[in-house]
Each structure stands twice: as C-alpha cells, then as structure tokens.
Amino acid sequence: MIDGELGSFLRSRREAVTPAEVGLTTGTRRRTPGLRRAELATLAGVSVDYLIRLEQGRDTHPSTQVLGALAEALRLSEDDRGYLRALAAISNGTELCPTELGTARAVRPTVHAMLDRLEPTPAFVINHLADLLAWTDGYERLARPLGILDGDQPNLLAFTFSDQRSRSAYPDWNEVADEQVANLRAEGCGPGSSAHVVAERLGSTAGADFTDRWEKAAAVRKRTGVKLVEHPTVGLLRLAFETLELPDADRQQLVIYLPADAATSTGLDRLAGREPGALRSVSSG
Numbered sequence: 001m002i003d004g005e006l007g008s009f010l011r012s013r014r015e016a017v018t019p020a021e022v023g024l025t026t027g028t029r030r031r032t033p034g035l036r037r038a039e040l041a042t043l044a045g046v047s048v049d050y051l052i053r054l055e056q057g058r059d060t061h062p063s064t065q066v067l068g069a070l071a072e073a074l075r076l077s078e079d080d081r082g083y084l085r086a087l088a089a090i091s092n093g094t095e096l097c098p099t100e101l102g103t104a105r106a107v108r109p110t111v112h113a114m115l116d117r118l119e120p121t122p123a124f125v126i127n128h129l130a131d132l133l134a135w136t137d138g139y140e141r142l143a144r145p146l147g148i149l150d151g152d153q154p155n156l157l158a159f160t161f162s163d164q165r166s167r168s169a170y171p172d173w174n175e176v177a178d179e180q181v182a183n184l185r186a187e188g189c190g191p192g193s194s195a196h197v198v199a200e201r202l203g204s205t206a207g208a209d210f211t212d213r214w215e216k217a218a219a220v221r222k223r224t225g226v227k228l229v230e231h232p233t234v235g236l237l238r239l240a241f242e243t244l245e246l247p248d249a250d251r252q253q254l255v256i257y258l259p260a261d262a263a264t265s266t267g268l269d270r271l272a273g274r275e276p277g278a279l280r281s282v283s284s285g
Contacts, residue, residue, distance in 0.1 A: 006087040007057040012216060013074045014040050014055075021075060043073035062088070079221055083186060105153075107134045111246060111254070120272040122239070122257040125246070128187040129198055130156040130180065133252065141271040142257070145232050156180060157198065161206035171228045171236070179222045181213040186221050187251070226260050234267035240282050258282045 015034035019025065022035070022043060037055075041048045046066060053059040062070075067088055071081050107125050115123055115136050122142045124135035132154040135143070143149050146169040148159050157180055160166045160173075170176045187195040203211045223243040230236055238260040246252040259265035260282060269275065 006060060006062075007055040008215065009084065009087055010051075010070065010074075011055045013076065013080065017074055022073065040070070040073055044069040046070075064088075079186070086186075105131060105133050107252070108248070111252075114254070118256065120268075120274065122268070123255065125252055125254050126156065127253075128251040129194060130158075130184065132156065138268070138272060139257070142229070142231065142237075142268075146229070157184065157202060161202055161210050169230060171230055176227065177209065178213060179225075181210065183221055185214065227257075231267065231271075234270050237264045237267050239264065 014037070017034050019035060019039065022039075024035075024039060035043075037051050038048050041051045044051075044066070046069065050059065050066075054062060067084060071084060074080075076084065105127065111125060112134060115125070115134060118138075119136050120138040122136060122139040124139045124143075125133045127133060132149065135149075140149065147163055147165040148154060148156070148169070150159075150163075160170070160177055160180055166176075167173050184195050184199060187193070199210075199214055203214065221243070225241060227239045227241055228236065229239055239257040240260040241258070242256050244254045244256070246254055259268055
C-alpha cells in the first residue's frame with residue numbers, strides 16, 4: 001500500500017495540471033487528464049523514458065535538479081514541494097525525515113490556558129496522528145453528541161473511517177476523508193514512520209475507503225476552509241476552521257472553529273446556552 005509513493009505523487013500532480021496552466025494549448029482530441037508525459041518531460045527538460053521510470057517506481061533516486069525541474073514544470077505549491085522533498089528522502093534514505101517521537105499526548109499548560117481563553121468557541125489540539133489531546137467546552141458540546149469524543153483516546157481518523165456515525169455527522173464525508181488522509185500522508189516519512197503504521201492499521205480495518213485515498217492522495221494540508229457538521233440538536237452547521245501549528249516537537253496543531261454563517265452562529269450560541277448573536281459569523285456565505 002505504501003510502495004511507489006514518489007511515482008504516484010508525480011503522476012497525480014501531472015494529471016491535476018491543465019495544459020492552460022502551463023501555457024500549452026488544449027487539443028480537441030485530448031483524452032489524458034492533465035498533462036501528457038511528453039508535455040511534462042519537455043517542460044522539465046527530461047526524457048519521456050526517464051519520466052516513465054520515475055512514475056512507475058523503477059527509478060527512485062532522482063537528482064535534486066530533476067526534482068526541482070519537475071516541481072517548476074508542475075507549478076507545485078509550497079506544501080507539495082515539501083512533500084516531494086520528503087518523498088525524495090524516503091526513496092534515498094530516511095536521514096532527512098523528522099525524528100519519531102512516539103505518541104506523545106502532553107499539552108503544555110500555556111496551550112491549555114489559551115483554550116480557556118477561547119471559550120465558548122469550539123477549539124481543540126491534535127497531534128500529528130490526529131489524536132485529540134485537549135479541547136474547549138465549546139468543542140465538547142459540539143463533538144460529544146456526534147460520538148467523536150467517545151473512548152479514552154479519541155482520534156479523528158478513527159472516528160471518520162471506523163465509526164459509521166461519521167457518515168451522518170459529516171454531510172461532506174468524502175471531502176473530510178480526503179482531507180484527513182492528506183494530513184496523515186504529510187506526516188509520513190518512510191515505511192517505519194508512525195504515520196505509515198497508522199495507515200497500515202486503518203487499511204486493515206477500513207478497507208478501500210482508506211486505502212484508495214492513501215494511494216492516490218497528494219499530501220497537501222488543508223489548513224483553512226469550511227466544514228459541514230450535522231448536529232443532532234441544532235442541525236446543520238457551517239464551520240470555518242483555521243489550523244495553527246504549535247511549536248512542539250510532536251507537531252501539535254490548534255484547530256479553531258468559527259461560524260461561517262448566521263444560522264451556524266445561532267446554533268453555536270444555542271449549544272453554549274447564550275443569547276443569539278454572541279458568536280458572530282465570519283462570512284456571509
């Protein structure tokens with residue numbers, strides 16, 4: 001499940017780029033999604049045969065010059081470039097991979113204090129494996145009725161892929177699943193990494209729902225956006241979220257939910273037992 005990632009990533013990015021994005025004309029008889037191999041090879045200054053070997057996993061030691069040329073030709077984002085560097089480290093050795101720190105679950109007192117100041121806003125802290133480590137009462141009121149916080153060590157990935165209630169909780173379940181797999185992929189650096197161990201376990205329990213995404217997803221974090229949540233008490237909520245990286249060795253993140261419309265603002269106020277309007281929405285959409 002985790003072999004050939006460098007080639008799979010390059011192929012997925014090639015197929016995601018339109019000819020127009022790189023200044024090429026689109027023919028009327030085009031059947032290939034994205035760029036043809038010959039087009040990418042020309043743009044990057046490599047041979048088509050070499051690109052085929054890379055995509056098929058028959059060459060796993062490309063030079064930094066080749067990777068840089070491919071990144072430029074594919075118009076890769078900074079997140080994609082970072083992931084490409086990680087994949088190069090995996091293919092050439094794990095010296096550049098982050099040090100594995102096990103499954104640390106400690107949250108610094110200052111982070112707990114920050115969560116207190118955020119009340120009644122739904123906010124939580126997760127580690128790089130999506131373990132929920134700490135949260136506000138506002139998030140407790142939001143997530144507990146959905147089943148997200150069940151168990152001694154709640155985990156967002158486990159809930160999404162192993163708990164059928166997640167399908168009802170997330171009206172856009174496929175998008176949420178894609179996002180979480182991409183986040184986990186961004187943490188993986190070599191088959192022995194904790195992220196890959198989690199991926200193997202989820203592949204065994206969740207089957208194709210997880211493995212298909214793991215094999216195809218690009219590791220691009222979605223640090224901001226809008227998430228839909230169907231709450232049993234207040235109905236559909238549109239939650240704008242921001243993800244902040246914390247300066248912790250185990251790569252903890254603080255995620256904050258804000259109401260994305262007036263109806264969600266009212267719903268969150270109801271959950272908090274406040275007068276409507278206490279939490280203002282951050283957009284009119």
